[in-house]
Amino acid sequence: MFAPDLTARHVAGKDITLEQRAFGAYLGLAVGDALGATTEFLTPREIREKHGVHDRICGGGWLRLKPGQVTDDTEMSLALGQSIIESGKVEAKAVAEAFSQWMRGKPVDIGNTVRRGIVHYRNSGETSVPENKFDAGNGACMRSLPVAIAYWNAGWDKLFVASRTQSHITHHNGQADAGTEALLQMLCMAFKNASKQALFDIANGLVENHRVYRFDRRQVENPSGWIVETLQAVFQSFFNNDDFESVLVDVVNRGGDADTTGAIAGMLAGAFYGVDAIPGYWLKALNKDVKAACHGQTLALLKLADMSG
Structure with missing residues (x-):
């Protein structure tokens, strides 16, 4: 394991409020998703040839998105978040129904493992797919932010149960569970003003x-x-850069599953640096309805956390 330079410049400001961190995480997720969707499935060389350094939310990509449009990473997060708000907790059937309704809306993109999990729920009524050593994808991790916000101060045991409840609807894999839970711990610690x-x-x-x-x-x-490669890329970008923008530009220019690495790096950097660290030109480019949904859910999930705590 290498040791990056984690000096005082990596310590988050103590004057950043919980709300600013949680909202920063939610907007960071959406911004990273929209930014990374343009370079998804491209190689770093192809990105350099086409964009130089990709640092604008401009849409396009293989999905031919409109500028500021998001993909399944943000959409599934919002579906999960709304389910938690309406149920008062992570409730398996409510989450499964929310995902099923989301898929009925013919989303712009959906992962194969996610699709199989939702179809399994529809056909069987079961809210957990069978454990599968080959399903260590990043699809449950990418949408997990609402769990961190709603359970940020509930203790690790409750956080992990909630995480597996939503994850296992589509992804039932120990390796994926471990990575998702580590990310959730990092988010919760960032919400509590932890150092890098x-x-x-x-x-x-x-x-x-x-x-x-x-x-x-x-x-x-x-x-x-x-999920292993996803989190390796996210950790490298997060720990080797000193601000929100640098983290995001680093990770999305690596190509591959760039909307998801961008989304996860964005939520982590947003939680650490706070909403005011997100460049204004990225926020201006992001879909307005998405921004409003992220803000509304942040407030509702934090209120739920206060009531539960």
Whole structure:
């Protein structure tokens, strides 16, 4: 395990409020999704040839998106968040129904594992797919932010139960569970004003328990939908850059599953640096309805966390 320079410049400001961090995470997710969708499935060389350094929310990509449009990463997060708000907790059947309704809306993109999980629920009524050692995709991790906001101060045990409840609807895999839970811990600690060193310690703990997640200075390029490569790329970009914009530009220019690496890096950097650290030109380019939904859900999920706590 390498040790990045985690000096005072990496310590988040203590004057950033919980609401600013949670809203920053939600907008960061959407911004990273919209930014990364343009370079999804491209190689770093192809990105350089086409965009130079890709740093604008301009749509396009293989999905031919409108500028500011988001993909399944943000849409599934919002579906999960709304389910939590309406149920008062992560309730398996309510979440499964929310995902099913989302798929009925013919989303612009949907992962194969997610599709199979939703179809399994529709056909069987079961809210957990069978455990599968080959389903270590990033599809449950990418949508997990609402769990972190609603359970930010509930304790790790409750957080992990809630995480697996939503995850196992589509992804039932120990490797994916471990990565998703580590990310949720990092988000919750960022909400509590933790230093970047404290977040690095959580990532390092994940590596100690699951060596496959080891990340070093050799940059992961073309990260796939495998959660291990996704989080390796996210950790490298987050721990080796000093501001929100640099983290996002770094990770989406690696190509591969760039909308999801962008979304996860965005939520983590947004939680750490706060909403005011997100460049205004990215926020201006983001779909207005998405921005409004992220704000409304942030407030409602934090209120729910206060009531539950």
